[in-house]
Amino acid sequence: MAEAMPESVRIREVGPRDGFQNEPEVVPTEEKVRLIGLLGETGLTRIELTSFVRPDVVPQLADAAEVLTRFEPVEGVAYSVLIPNRKGLENALQLRDRFQEANFFLSASETHNRKNVNRTTAESLADLEGTIGAAREGGLSCEGVISTSFGCPYEGEVPAERVFEIAERLEGFGCEEIAFGDTTGMANPRQVGEFFAAARERLSGPELTAHFHNTRGQGLANVLAALEQGIDSFESSFGELGGCPVPPGSTGNISSEDLVSMLEEMGVATGVDLPKLIAASTEAQKVLGRPLGAHLLSAGPVDWHR
Numbered sequence: 147m148a149e150a151m152p153e154s155v156r157i158r159e160v161g162p163r164d165g166f167q168n169e170p171e172v173v174p175t176e177e178k179v180r181l182i183g184l185l186g187e188t189g190l191t192r193i194e195l196t197s198f199v200r201p202d203v204v205p206q207l208a209d210a211a212e213v214l215t216r217f218e219p220v221e222g223v224a225y226s227v228l229i230p231n232r233k234g235l236e237n238a239l240q241l242r243d244r245f246q247e248a249n250f251f252l253s254a255s256e257t258h259n260r261k262n263v264n265r266t267t268a269e270s271l272a273d274l275e276g277t278i279g280a281a282r283e284g285g286l287s288c289e290g291v292i293s294t295s296f297g298c299p300y301e302g303e304v305p306a307e308r309v310f311e312i313a314e315r316l317e318g319f320g321c322e323e324i325a326f327g328d329t330t331g332m333a334n335p336r337q338v339g340e341f342f343a344a345a346r347e348r349l350s351g352p353e354l355t356a357h358f359h360n361t362r363g364q365g366l367a368n369v370l371a372a373l374e375q376g377i378d379s380f381e382s383s384f385g386e387l388g389g390c391p392v393p394p395g396s397t398g399n400i401s402s403e404d405l406v407s408m409l410e411e412m413g414v415a416t417g418v419d420l421p422k423l424i425a426a427s428t429e430a431q432k433v434l435g436r437p438l439g440a441h442l443l444s445a446g447p448v449d450w451h452r
Contacts, residue, residue, distance in 0.1 A: 152414060155414055161383040163195060169387075188419050198237040210227070214238075215244070247288070251293060267312070278290070278321060287323070295328065324353070333368050339375055402440075403423045
């Protein structure tokens with residue numbers, strides 16, 4: 147049975163990390179910092195800045211420490227960093243005063259997890275237990291991100307029971323928030339509705355967050371299905387930047403401006419200034435030198451006053 151539609155939602159903007167990570171060229175640090183500043187002025191209350199990954203593996207994020215050092219925080223915005231492992235956390239904690247939230251990830255699919263981080267899911271969980279504990283000791287709010295929650299391009303169906311078991315482990319490690327990722331855009335609205343109905347019954351403690359990709363054009367339809375189950379926390383990327391670097395054909399996250407436009411038109415408050423968000427994505431297009439996939443970048447917001 148559908149829950150009452152939320153009156154408002156929280157959005158975490160992941161473009162500065164998830165988006166720039168997947169660009170073929172390295173975005174200059176000063177441009178990253180400038181765009182983060184523009185995003186901070188939009189009313190977004192959560193922004194993922196970067197990740198402390200190995201520079202030889204992800205050169206696009208080799209400037210993580212510099213980005214954290216140079217950006218200007220905006221009051222009322224919670225900034226987060228994606229943490230791949232214990233070493234990444236140690237590096238991030240050297241700049242602990244520059245961010246408030248830490249995000250940790252693994253895949254529900256064994257094959258995807260091996261291809262993404264060269265570990266079994268069990269090995270990832272074993273590392274995350276101590277790493278998340280150390281992050282909590284450092285005063286950070288922690289989110290566990292479960293990739294391929296709705297399907298795997300290598301294994302096909304991923305049983306929801308397996309996803310929920312991983313979520314319970316992450317909650318036990320200290321995660322206050324669990325994000326379920328449709329990493330390669332395989333989810334459909336009916337599946338999403340059934341999944342989150344079951345998730346809300348199974349997981350009563352942590353905040354439940356939906357992270358959809360628009361690989362097959364169903365991203366916003368999946369948002370609506372999650373909303374109808376009472377989910378009020380979402381992750382998206384300005385301009386529709388990002389994607390998953392492992393399987394071929396995986397395109398970007400749902401667009402932040404398309405998400406905000408749909409929600410506001412439905413009467414669901416986001417707190418985001420849509421023209422400012424579109425302006426930030428327009429600047430990102432200039433920096434990258436190509437059109438981005440967000441529909442509002444070409445169509446503009448709905449105008450009811452003509």
